[in-house]
Amino acid sequence: MSGASSPDAAYLDVGYLDAAATAPLRPEALRAMLDVWESGQANASSVHSPGFRARELVEGARTRIARALGAMPGEVIFTSGGTEANSLAIVGLALARPRGRHIVTTAIEHSSVLESCRYLERVFGFELTVLPVDADGLVDQAAAAQALRPDTTLVSVGLANGEIGTVQSLGELADSARELGVTVHSDAVQAAASLPVSFGSSTAPSAAPGAPAGVAPDPSAWPGRSVDAITVASHKFGGPQGVGALIVRGHLQLESIIHGGGQERGARSGTENVAGIAGFAAAVAVATGQIGSAALALMDSRDELIARVLAEVPGAALTGHPSERLPGHASFTISGVSGESLLVALDTAGVAVSSGSACAAGKSEPSPVLLALGLRDELAQTAVRFSLADPLAPETLDRIIRVLRSEVLRG
Ligand SMILES: Cc1ncc(COP(=O)(O)O)c(C=O)c1O
Structure with a gap:
């Protein structure tokens, strides 16, 4: 979905994982x-x-x-x-x-x-x-x-x-x-x-x-x-x-x-x-x-991201349905670390994500959606969402795992 040419747009191509908030402009x-x-x-x-x-x-x-x-x-x-x-x-x-x-x-x-x-x-x-x-x-x-x-x-x-x-x-x-x-x-x-x-x-x-x-x-x-x-x-x-x-x-x-x-x-x-x-x-x-082919590619990448986060990041749990979910969507709670601090750490590493719904950004209360799933307040505050417009490059995936692990260990 790339094609943009400014330096900022090039940054978006690398680590913009917030398509559910706003997808990159085609x-x-x-x-x-x-x-x-x-x-x-x-x-x-x-x-x-x-x-x-x-x-x-x-x-x-x-x-x-x-x-x-x-x-x-x-x-x-x-x-x-x-x-x-x-x-x-x-x-x-x-x-x-x-x-x-x-x-x-x-x-x-x-x-x-x-x-x-x-x-x-x-x-x-x-x-x-x-x-x-x-x-x-x-x-x-x-x-x-x-x-x-x-x-x-x-x-x-x-x-x-x-x-x-x-x-x-x-x-x-x-x-x-x-x-x-x-x-x-x-x-x-x-x-x-x-x-x-x-x-x-x-x-x-x-x-x-x-x-x-x-x-x-x-x-x-x-x-x-x-x-x-x-x-x-x-x-x-x-x-x-x-x-x-x-x-x-x-x-x-x-x-x-x-x-x-x-x-x-x-x-x-x-x-x-x-x-x-x-x-x-x-x-x-x-x-x-492109929906069929794009969805298949995104699902592979999403599933790899989910599998690696769950296996390599202590305290991580998937939110939402394991299979009945949007093709490029991977959302987690990571026990013991605030979603806001994860967002900032990832942003510093060049990866843009959401800690909850962007439409509710600026609010510090736990997300009503996560509470409706039965999550307790403290856990809901640890939410982080990755929403992909394109499959992840292997380096980006490695970087995400590194940042999440280091935030948890700093904890
Ligand atoms: C499910 C859903 N409905 C409605 C909206 C609001 O759409 P808009 O941002 O165009 O006002 C959003 C925005 O994220 C959404 O995710």
Whole structure:
């Protein structure tokens, strides 16, 4: 995924292991954005030739993203990123279709999901059921089956967790919810960037433009039609930050949360980020085009990293599911050493990682996700996460092990 040329970018190529926070920018995304800016940006709502050209770029990007993710272009609503798309999904779907005032989610959702649910609880009197997960981060299916009620309006369960890498099947919960007529949303921000995700509404006869042939998503693929809406974010695919999308079935009512000029068919007002959207589409096309082969290479590297950390670093334990996990994701607790000090020591050695979710960076409390797995506070504070965009070079792996061992021994 390299291709950048500045000294800083060269550093990123060596030891940037924080792709789950933001993946390195793909050269194709950079090129697409530069093309927009160099040709002169215009407002996609303007009624003149530059405006029509901007509109064409936005609609072309919408079609490209829809095809790559098995959706119809009309189902894609551009937003300012994953956080906004999750907020729009939770608040917009729940307020537009009040089958009742009950929402179901899980204890390990991203804060943009949980806080949106809590907002509905606080301001609109919704009731919230937060499903527990087991020690690997899988939703407790028995609790899930009990949770649905006649007044349940929305179920929101993420496809994969960014902090611990666990991938959910959704399966039974989503199917039962849909049978009852409950709307199902899934945060696919982490999953869609590295696993074959399909919204299941288009057969995508050929691969997304620009991608190698034969990689079109299978319309029956995961999570397919078992969900009504999914969230994706550009910067996890290697596109620019600050742009994302909610993909939502056309028949569903959605109450807008940002009011104004009525862009995005009234669902999300605000001038479209034309260059960002073009970069987003380029990144999605490349990422989804390579997903099978990239995932296999990442899994090998991830498994080697996990095996060596567990074997060579005293006190290390894996967090998240051992096999049902994102391809490039390895997260640990390392008993007796703070995650912050591990992060600093690794950074000093030229390896950039996270000590918890970057979206919650700056907070010193233990991660709610790790506590939901049943970890005690002190152990949760020792978390460190490696998320790979490319397979690890052997020297980088050796360096990681050296740094972790020396931090533990200094302890
Ligand atoms: C699972 C998940 N959902 C949502 C988000 C938020 O996306 P964004 O950073 O685009 O606001 C993140 C960010 O890490 C995430 O991991």
